[in-house]
Structure formats: structure tokens, C-alpha cells
Amino acid sequence: MTLPDPGEQARRFIKVREAHRSxxxxxxVELIADLVAARGVARVVxxxxxxxxxxxxxxxxxxxLKRDGLVEDRxxxxxxxxxxxxxxxxxxxxxxxxxxxxxxxxxxxxxxxxLDAEGLEHHLSAETLAAMEGFAG
Amino acid sequence: MTLPDPGEQARRFIKVREAHRSxxxxxxVELIADLVAARGVARVVxxxxxxxxxxxxxxxxxxxLKRDGLVEDRxxxxxxxxxxxxxxxxxxxxxxxxxxxxxxxxxxxxxxxxLDAEGLEHHLSAETLAAMEGFAG
DNA sequence: AAGCAAAGTTAGCCTTGGCTAAACCCTGAA
DNA sequence: TTCAGGGTTTAGCCAAGGCTAACTTTGCTT
Numbered sequence: 001m002t003l004p005d006p007g008e009q010a011r012r013f014i015k016v017r018e019a020h021r022s023x024x025x026x027x028x029v030e031l032i033a034d035l036v037a038a039r040g041v042a043r044v045v046x047x048x049x050x051x052x053x054x055x056x057x058x059x060x061x062x063x064x065l066k067r068d069g070l071v072e073d074r075x076x077x078x079x080x081x082x083x084x085x086x087x088x089x090x091x092x093x094x095x096x097x098x099x100x101x102x103x104x105x106x107x108x109x110x111x112x113x114x115l116d117a118e119g120l121e122h123h124l125s126a127e128t129l130a131a132m133e134g135f136a137g
Numbered sequence: 138m139t140l141p142d143p144g145e146q147a148r149r150f151i152k153v154r155e156a157h158r159s160x161x162x163x164x165x166v167e168l169i170a171d172l173v174a175a176r177g178v179a180r181v182v183x184x185x186x187x188x189x190x191x192x193x194x195x196x197x198x199x200x201x202l203k204r205d206g207l208v209e210d211r212x213x214x215x216x217x218x219x220x221x222x223x224x225x226x227x228x229x230x231x232x233x234x235x236x237x238x239x240x241x242x243x244x245x246x247x248x249x250x251x252l253d254a255e256g257l258e259h260h261l262s263a264e265t266l267a268a269m270e271g272f273a274g
Numbered sequence: 275a276a277g278c279a280a281a282g283t284t285a286g287c288c289t290t291g292g293c294t295a296a297a298c299c300c301t302g303a304a
Numbered sequence: 305t306t307c308a309g310g311g312t313t314t315a316g317c318c319a320a321g322g323c324t325a326a327c328t329t330t331g332c333t334t
Contacts, residue, residue, distance in 0.1 A: 003175050004251070010189030013164070016256045017292090020157070024321075027150070038140050044282060052147030057322055059283055064320080076282060076329055103265060106272060112264045114141070119153045123256025127249045128240060135243060154322090161291075181312060194292055196313055201290080213299060213312060 016123065023122045024061060026092045027051070029070055032079050033089035041078040095129060096121050102132040153260065160259045161198060163229045164188070166207055169216050170226035178215040232266060233258050239269040 003009075031050060035042035044062070048055045062079070065071040070085035081089060099121045103113035124132070140146075168187060172179035181199070185192045199216070202208040207222035218226060236258045240250035261269070 003171060006183075006186045009187045012252050012255045013187070014189045015252060019256055021320085034140060045280085046143075049143045050146045050150070052151045053321085054323065055282065056284085056324075060321070103268075106265070106268045108265050108268050112262050115149050115152060116260060116262050116265045118149045119156055119260025120257055123253060123260070125249050125253050128243070128245050128253045131240075131243045131245050158290085182310090190291085191293065192312070193294075193314085198291070200313095 019122050025065060025068065025070060026088060026122065027118075028061060028065055029081055029085045029089040030092040030096065032071070032081055033086065033093065036080075042080075043078060047079075092121070095124070098129060098133050098136065099124070101136040105136045156259050162202060162205065162207060163225060163259065164255075165198060165202055166218055166222045166226040167229040167233065169208070169218055170223065170230065173217075179217075180215060184216075229258070232261070235266060235270050235273065236261070238273040242273045 028047070031047060032042040035046055044055050044058050047058045051058070062071060065085070066073045069082055070088060072080040072082060074080065096117055099117040100113050103116060104110065108116070165184070168184060169179045172183055181192050181195050184195045188195070199208060202222070203210045206219055207225060209217040209219060211217065233254055236254040237250050240253060241247065245253070
């Protein structure tokens with residue numbers, strides 16, 4: 001039983017923790033973009049329902065997204081992404097689609113593919129994502 | 138652009154949040170088991186070095202693991218897993234190995250496989266894991 | 275145009291998981 | 305045997321991301 005180099009191992013865990021920090025942001029901008037695309041508006045209640053949290057939690061999270069320049073600050077108005085938020089949403093969606101296509105190609109059912117993609121997509125390096133894209137077709 | 142069913146989508150995100158809660162636990166018991174296997178003892182300083190955090194953070198996290206019955210409570214002694222902790226460590230390691238083997242088979246470099254596995258392994262359903270195992274050989 | 279219900283926000287609380295600084299144990303060398 | 309230094313724990317701080325309860329704003333309906 002040989003152990004990895006300590007510094008190398010630490011870098012891996014630090015990377016995972018960094019990914020966690022942007023996960024929520026990516027999920028939010030992606031869902032806001034999808035809602036806007038599908039029905040023209042994204043409301044706080046919709047996000048709360050689709051994330052499975054309360055509207056208070058959504059408001060709390062949106063405050064951070066506004067602070068970070070991803071969402072427009074327009075109280076009591078429909079949600080709206082900034083240019084940076086839109087860019088992040090597009091990147092997230094592209095990656096999400098690759099992961100789902102890959103899992104389907106691997107033989108996983110649609111329901112499970114959509115489920116696992118949600119957790120997986122934030123932890124893929126460019127190299128792995130490229131390999132998945134190639135495999136998916 | 139059609140949106141998923143709200144309840145279905147919520148269940149996905151709830152699942153991801155649940156996975157997050159046990160991630161740290163799994164990483165800790167897995168590393169403790171590896172250290173014990175490789176050198177007989179697992180010390181707080183080793184965990185801190187390999188996770189890339191301070192020893193204070195490790196002590197804090199270990200208090201939760203002890204509370205949850207995964208680690209023996211023996212202050213100032215080498216860390217030691219309970220039966221439950223050992224079982225979790227074995228399951229984590231098996232899953233980790235499958236993911237790494239799968240990524241290597243997919244054509245990803247060893248370094249990136251080890252890196253991505255660390256983030257990926259906590260977000261795989263049984264179905265996807267089985268598919269990966271089959272693909273890996 | 276008024277009033278009410280639904281949507282949104284705010285205040286205050288909790289846990290997790292980071293940190294620093296300081297106190298505390300333990301052990302090996304003098 | 306003692307005591308200095310390294311390993312461990314404790315105390316106290318912070319941000320993220322959950323919650324409930326109470327409040328405000330909006331906008332639909334009458």
C-alpha cells in the first residue's frame with residue numbers, strides 16, 4: 001500500500017473545495033437562463049421550487065450572485081443575468097449537455113443520467129470533459 | 138426549450154446536497170484507513186498535510202466524525218476507525234478505484250484521473266458506477 | 275380604485291467547514 | 305528527572321447555505 005505524495009494529494013482536495021464554491025453559482029445562472037429561455041421570466045418562486053429550497057434561501061443566495069456581478073440587482077423584478085452571468089450559464093449548459101450525452105452513451109438510463117450529471121458536471125477537468133465529448137460521439 | 142418537471146429537478150438538487158454532506162466523512166475515513174494500512178498510524182498532522190488544511194480544522198472535523206460514530210474517541214492517540222468507519226472506508230476505496238480505472242480506460246492521464254476521481258466519486262449512482270465498472274473491464 | 279393573495283425581502287437562527295492564536299499534553303534528550 | 309518542542313486540542317472568528325417567521329411590495333380581481 002503506497003500513499004500518494006502529500007502535496008499532490010492536498011492539491012486534489014483543494015481543487016475539489018474550490019469547485020464546490022462555484023457550484024451553486026453555476027446552478028443558479030444555468031437555471032435562470034433556462035427559465036428565461038423557456039418562458040421569458042425567471043421568478044424567485046420558480047428557483048425555490050426547482051432547487052427544493054425556500055424562497056428565503058433563494059433570496060439569500062441571489063444576494064451573493066448580485067454581489068459577485070452575475071445577476072442584475074432589481075428588487076421585486078424578474079431575475080436577469082449580467083453579461084458575466086450569461087457567459088457562465090452558457091458554459092455550464094454546454095458542459096451539462098456533454099455529460100448527459102456521455103452517460104447516455106455509456107448505457108445509463110435517462111433519469112439517472114440527468115441525476116448524476118447534476119453532481120458530476122462541476123468536477124470535470126478540461127481533459128476529462130474532452131474525452132467524454134469524444135466518446136459521446 | 139422545454140424544462141424538466143419541477144419536482145424531478147428538485148429531487149436531483151436535493152440529492153447533490155445530500156452527497157455533499159457525506160463527502161468529507163468519506164474522504165476522512167478513506168485517508169485514515171490508507172494511512173493505517175501504509176504505516177500503522179494516522180496522525181492529525183498527516184491528515185492536515187494531505188487535505189491541505191490546518192490541524193485545527195482536522196480536529197474540528199474529527200469531532201463530528203466521532204460524534205457520528207465513525208472514528209474512535211481517544212484524545213492524543215493515533216486515529217482509529219470504528220467498524221462503521223472501516224466499512225465506509227472500504228466502500229469509498231472500492232468506488233474510488235473503479236472511477237480511476239474508468240477514467241484511465243477513457244484515455245485520461247493518470248494525474249488528471251486521480252484529480253477528477255476525487256471530485257467525481259461522491260456523485261455516482263449505483264447504475265452509473267456499474268456502467269463504469271463494466272466499461273473499465 | 276381598493277383590497278387581498280401571492281411573490282419577494284428581511285431578520286435571526288443553525289450547521290458545516292475553513293481560519294488564527296493560544297493552551298494543553300506527551301515524549302525524548304540532556 | 306525535567307523540560308523544550310512538536311503534536312493536539314480549544315476558543316473564537318468568518319462565510320456559505322440551509323431554515324422559520326414576519327414584513328413589504330406587487331398586481332390581479334372585483
